[in-house]
Amino acid sequence: LDEHKWPLSAEEYKRYGRQMIVPSVGIQGQLRLKAAKVLIIGAGGLGCPAAAYIAGAGVGTLGIVDGDVVETSNLHRQILHGTEKIRWKKVDSMIASLKSLNPNPAYVAHAEHISPQNSESIVKQYDLVLDCTDNPASRYLISDICILLQKTLISASALRTDGQLIVLNLPPLPAGAEGGPCYRCVFPKPPPADTVVSCGDGGIIGPVVGVMGVMQAVEAIKIITSGKIDSSAEVAGSGENTKQEPTLMLLFSANSSQPFRSVKLRSRRAGCFACSKDSQLSLESLTSGSVDYVLFCGFTSPTKIL
Amino acid sequence: LDEHKWPLSAEEYKRYGRQMIVPSVGIQGQLRLKAAKVLIIGAGGLGCPAAAYIAGAGVGTLGIVDGDVVETSNLHRQILHGTEKIRWKKVDSMIASLKSLNPNPAYVAHAEHISPQNSESIVKQYDLVLDCTDNPASRYLISDICILLQKTLISASALRTDGQLIVLNLPPLPAGAEGGPCYRCVFPKPPPADTVVSCGDGGIIGPVVGVMGVMQAVEAIKIITSGKIDSSAEVAGSGENTKQEPTLMLLFSANSSQPFRSVKLRSRRAGCFACSKDSQLSLESLTSGSVDYVLFCGFTSPTKIL
Amino acid sequence: MASEDKFNLVVEFSGGLELLFSGRRKLTISVPIKDNEGQAVTVGWLVHYLCNEVMEDSRKNMFVLDGHVCPGILVLINDADWELEGEASYALQPNDNVLFVSTLHGG
Amino acid sequence: MASEDKFNLVVEFSGGLELLFSGRRKLTISVPIKDNEGQAVTVGWLVHYLCNEVMEDSRKNMFVLDGHVCPGILVLINDADWELEGEASYALQPNDNVLFVSTLHGG
Numbered sequence A, B: 001l002d003e004h005k006w007p008l009s010a011e012e013y014k015r016y017g018r019q020m021i022v023p024s025v026g027i028q029g030q031l032r033l034k035a036a037k038v039l040i041i042g043a044g045g046l047g048c049p050a051a052a053y054i055a056g057a058g059v060g061t062l063g064i065v066d067g068d069v070v071e072t073s074n075l076h077r078q079i080l081h082g083t084e085k086i087r088w089k090k091v092d093s094m095i096a097s098l099k100s101l102n103p104n105p106a107y108v109a110h111a112e113h114i115s116p117q118n119s120e121s122i123v124k125q126y127d128l129v130l131d132c133t134d135n136p137a138s139r140y141l142i143s144d145i146c147i148l149l150q151k152t153l154i155s156a157s158a159l160r161t162d163g164q165l166i167v168l169n170l171p172p173l174p175a176g177a178e179g180g181p182c183y184r185c186v187f188p189k190p191p192p193a194d195t196v197v198s199c200g201d202g203g204i205i206g207p208v209v210g211v212m213g214v215m216q217a218v219e220a221i222k223i224i225t226s227g228k229i230d231s232s233a234e235v236a237g238s239g240e241n242t243k244q245e246p247t248l249m250l251l252f253s254a255n256s257s258q259p260f261r262s263v264k265l266r267s268r269r270a271g272c273f274a275c276s277k278d279s280q281l282s283l284e285s286l287t288s289g290s291v292d293y294v295l296f297c298g299f300t301s302p303t304k305i306l
Numbered sequence C, D: 001m002a003s004e005d006k007f008n009l010v011v012e013f014s015g016g017l018e019l020l021f022s023g024r025r026k027l028t029i030s031v032p033i034k035d036n037e038g039q040a041v042t043v044g045w046l047v048h049y050l051c052n053e054v055m056e057d058s059r060k061n062m063f064v065l066d067g068h069v070c071p072g073i074l075v076l077i078n079d080a081d082w083e084l085e086g087e088a089s090y091a092l093q094p095n096d097n098v099l100f101v102s103t104l105h106g107g
């Protein structure tokens, strides 16, 4: 028998069977997952659970960006690391765990923090980006490069007992098009630097950031399996893809009696620095460092991605 | 310096510091976690993420009940197992991963399915129970034993793109008391056997069951750190504990524009078979097998816990 | 029947029950103020209306069994268990939200 | 002022902003139908009312900075970004829900 007549191997049918029989996935959704290249920026409290479920679902390529090493204080929430991996690079620790869970995807380690200098060369290799970082400067940078390279961005954050999630730039469109907002459309001005609290300073309950990371994986699998970022699908079914759904932000408060709430955000902002037709942003200005993200966000100490 | 003057070791302060600075946890919450004995029934799609975050948070004792072995088809969602652990007992595979994440808790393997015969001797060793099983018969059995032994129960379930979560018997009370409902108060009659669909038959998206398991960990940590199941805390602050909050059910539908919804459930049902003053249930009748859960739920094939 | 003799409700299905209603998760339904016997319409009336007039799937006994909502299906009126509201006898009000949820057992 | 000259709103704080309001996540607030100049009360009016009359914390500039809601705080009127509703000039209606959310950056 010619194995090549089957789009997936026998091992893949067995491994992914339980999700392939879900009607919204199916064989087409599984093949889209296998073709997808996903980038997770930040191998911490959000990145660990997001990566576990995205790798488990069988994406083709999974890249991880992080310049940090594993510390004891990470382990209550960063569930892909381990006590024997303290002082390992987080990207290496995470990829070792992911390979054990699912050896099929190609894993790519980017053992450095995301920066204006490396962002273009890293992000352009992928179809979909997850922002799992820990500071405003990286959030603006990641949103900007996703607009310039036309990538959809799944951005989540958490602190103490609360979490937030937004899917940005869906469908992925160039500056000047009408579509879903970028991070700057929603937050045109960064918060005053002295009001920004990291998980290191403010604290975080492990499964609170965990639930937000898992929700990033839910969104990633929905977006990939539905063909929403698949350029060939867009050509095939352009009628379906023109309807713009409103962009929602998911809010989570563990101590509230109504712990989840979805609120409706604006679409793209006329005059947005990054995504409007009057955009002042270019790959050249970004990579040359003429947009100073750290200064823009008023940071005086070096930024640190948890 | 006398190390014993500090309630936690230096390693514990480092490991749990990020959650201890959250005001609703604090040192008291961390000590309550360390004193807590938690039982997870089912080492599958719900049990894996729930166990990871509950172990990471530093509970004192974590018991796992499951009679199955790891299979390839589990791995897209059961993130504590791994490809090299196929055919291992799930409880052993899970505990190996948990020990790597956090060696501090005492882990107890119960390598058998929960049954009327073993449920009393297992459940009585713990303070809080998570139902992470996969079939109606075990859900009724676990609820019944939790009423008989006065344990709070965090029950979750998932299928395809949907999930559900309820906290039952909170505060933990004997039959006849007024309080939060048991599983039978909410579902007095089991569903017709031919309408029950397992994840094996109906399919499941990995992070959908993942988000429900992580939410079980959120609820467990909230309940333990707030002292709600701590009998000594009840004596100290009885005024606070008398206010009965309504029991909520969390509904999740990944494909809905409003993916989460919290709905209000009833309190205990007059005449409930398990928790009312007219209860017909006793430890003797349960363990002797005179309540036939499998027959009650109309199963013709042996039940299987995923 | 004049439009002022009717009012609107939102009916939702979740937990897989939407598969019995052609995949529809949310319907707006116009119901009469009074039933054929001149009584206020109740949730019990709505259940039979949905089963007889809206549901196209032939597996009716997965929604209504022996004249009652199938065991394992929760009915929520404005996000509260209908047992808090008088169950099937609850008289529907304009703009009420009635949610039917199939209980899940997987894990 | 007679009670018919006032109406009720629900104001909520989330994302840690509740810590600036004595830990309160949800308030019901009674507001006048018209402001001192006889104009309909707006969300802009509400922001200053909350800052001046409700907030006990002294860190006022973590909520209002240079006369505007601090960057990084989202304002949602009935669960929609206030920029969809006319921002600060939106005229409040009885039973409106106004949610202030502090943006989180941790991960």
Ligand SMILES: [Zn+2]
Pocket (backbone or CB within 6 Å): A181, A182, A183, A184, A185, A186, A268, A269, A272, A273, A274, A275, A276
């Ligand atoms: Zn923009």
Ligand SMILES: [Zn+2]
Pocket (backbone or CB within 6 Å): B181, B182, B183, B184, B185, B186, B268, B269, B272, B273, B274, B275, B276
């Ligand atoms: Zn009961």
